[in-house]
Amino acid sequence: MAESILTARTCPNMVKDYDPNDLKFIDDNEVPLHIVGWLVSAIFTFQASIITLYLIKQHWKYYYEPSQQRYIVRLLLIVPIYTIFNWLSYFFFHGSVYIDTFRDAYQAYAITSFFNLLLQCLGENDETRMRKLSNIKSTRSPAPFCCIYFNPSEHKTLLKRLRIGILQYVLILYATTFIALILQATGFYCQESYSIYFPQIYLITVQTISGFIANICMNMLFTPVQEILANDYPWFLRNICVNTALFLVTYQGHALGFLVFLGYIQDTKYWTAHNISTGIQAILVSIELAIxxxxxxxxxxxxxYRPDPRKSTPILESMKDSLIPVDLYHDYIYAIRYIYNRALKRPTTSDIWPNDRPTVEPTPPKPTFMDRLTNLFRSQESAPIQPQRPPTPVYKIKIANMELFSWKKKTSNKANDNV
Structure with a gap:
């Protein structure tokens, strides 16, 4: 059965003749199951959004460590965005492809936020971070490579390569979602089919492999950070929140899609199998993210991050700093520059291990016009006044305004010394 579906050349019908949203198809003696699902999903979505937005508002109110809190706010936003968009795709199931696309786009952005949060908690720059990582001689690799140990201090470019591993997922996810939108608009996508003759299976495969690499890179940094800063923050709880919100719900959606593909989820009178899997995903995600x-x-x-005594910060300025993704642009510029230099085998100071970096005397800045003018006046004021000698008298003999010869009167050395 799976083989025939895998090689199917026709796209299953995603739209039923009946619209379950139409009240005339609802029986008065029985509440439809999808209405119950909408209500349950809406209740948990509302709860998760209210609690998370309150926490975000408090971080904006006491925004005293923007280097960390801007990434915390972006991570927290994944809960209301994911739950609301999931409920919308459940209710407006005809346009679920477009709604899920925008939801997944923010998910990739949240992954980079958690990675940058780990970096900021570890140190302000790569030199400080690598010095702290150099104290760890051996640590276990993340799953599924738990039996392999690695030494962070032996990898001089570890942080740079991990950053590239995270950014590639963002780039690939944005590219594949954009391609999916174009294919859906032109009628070639077929969201219900995993046949090799439709592009969905290839896009999902690329996204899954890229997401797996990003998850490995993030956990390779998370494991030593948790060991170094075990007493500073509740890292175990943070790991649960991030992995559930960013990876578990994604793999859960793919699993439901394969159940539809294998035929375990069947069509009903009002709903296609794909619409049913979308509803199940929306209910599960709303409950999970409410927790x-x-x-x-x-x-x-x-x-x-709240100071003592309590003093709030301007919320609008905090919102502006945390929501504008300028740092993501700088990360991509940094990654492109690093890959370009490594491809051309150019040694740069950013590639050198911090302890091996040669000490270079800073080059003094060139003096400006005002600096030169100020130094000129200072030199004239501080210069000692030199005594001036009187001019030596010159005697001339002229006849008819014609100079015959002239001579200078000699002065004694004593007279010169007394001048």
Whole structure:
């Protein structure tokens, strides 16, 4: 059966003749199951969004460590965005492809935010971070490579390669979602089919492999950071929140899609199998992220950043700093420059291990016009006044205004010394 579906050349019908949203198809004696699903999903979505938005508002109110809190806010936003967009794709199931696309786009952005949060907690720059990582001689690799140990201090470009591993997922996810939108608009995508003759299976395969690499890179940094800063933050709870919100829900959606593909989820009178899997995913995600919203109150406490005595910061300025993704642009420029230099085998100071970096005397800045003018006046004021000698008298003999000869009167050395 799976083989015939895998090689099917026709796209299954995604739209039923009946619209379940139409009230005339609802029986008065029985509440339809999809109505119950909408209500349950809406309740948990509302709970998760309210709790998370309150926590975000508190971080904006006490925005005293923007280097960390801007990434915390971006991570927290994944809960309301993911739950709301999932509920919308459940309710407006005809346009679920477009709604899921925008939801997944923010998911990739949240992954980079968690990676940058790990870097900021580890240190302000790569030199400080690598010095701390050099204290760890051996650590276990993340799953599924738990039996392999690696030494972070032996990898001089570890952070740069991990950053590239995260950014590639963002780039690939944005590219594949854009391609999916174009193919859906032109009628070639076929979201319900995993046949080799339709592009969905290839796009999902690329996304899954890229997401797996990003997950490995993130956990390779998370494991030593958790060991170094075990007493500073509740890293175990943070890991649960991030992996659930960013990876578990994605793999869960793919699993439901394969159940549809294998025929375990069947069409009903009003719903196609794909619409049913979308509804199940929306209900599960709303419940899971409602639980995550409660865990986040402990994992990302705003009280850790609140000063004593309490003094709030301008919320609008905090919102502007945390929501504008300028740092993502700089990360891509950094990664492109690094890959370009490595491809051309150009040695740069950013590639050198911090302990081996040669000490270079800073080059003094060139003096400006005002600096030269100021130094000129200072030199004239500080220069000692030299005594001036009187001019030596010159005697001339002229006849008819014609100079015959002239001579200078000699002065004694004593007279010269007394001048």
């Amino acid at each position: 995550i919203s409660l865990i986040q109150m402990k994992a990302f406490r705003y009280k850790d």
